[in-house]
Amino acid sequence: MIPPAPYTFYKKSAALRISPIMPKAIENGDYTNTEPGAVLIELAKGVGQRKYDWEHKITLALNQLELGGILAEYGLKKQELKFYHDPNKGKNNEGQEGKTYTMKRTDSKGHAIGLYHKRKAGEDNSGYIVLNDAEYMVFSTLIKTAIPLIQAWN
Secondary structure: OOOOOOEEEEOOOEEEEEEEEOOEEEEEOOEEEEEOOEEEEEEEEEEEOOEEOHHHOEEEEEOHHHHHHHHHHHOOOOOEEEEEEOOOOOOOOOOOOEEEEEEEEOOOOOEEEEEEEEOOOOOOEEEEEEEOHHHHHHHHHHHHHHHHHHOOOO
């Protein structure tokens, strides 16, 4: 089987790449357990004519329920959707670092996808890209296709 290829949306201000992170088989004695995958979202800011800063990209892995939220909640005309990931949740340094994914409808029939990375030390990083309706249809179709794939149901 050919592994799924990433898909990238290019705009003047930024590029957005989505790609599946495949599930992993974990051997545990007499049986094999499967660790589900995710969909990796990467956003790189535009730095010139058809050039993007992939070295300083913002990345976020979305799980099956978050992908379902994009399809169901946002797909059913919700105006805005937001997910927050805190790697230190439940620890003493909770809230000091995290990543936020936002999706919002624009006035011009666009779909703004933003990523924000709050860092413990150093500069925070953020960026966004606006997809038109056709691009959003490709985005949502790829997500819909990825859910069974990253769950190893293919």
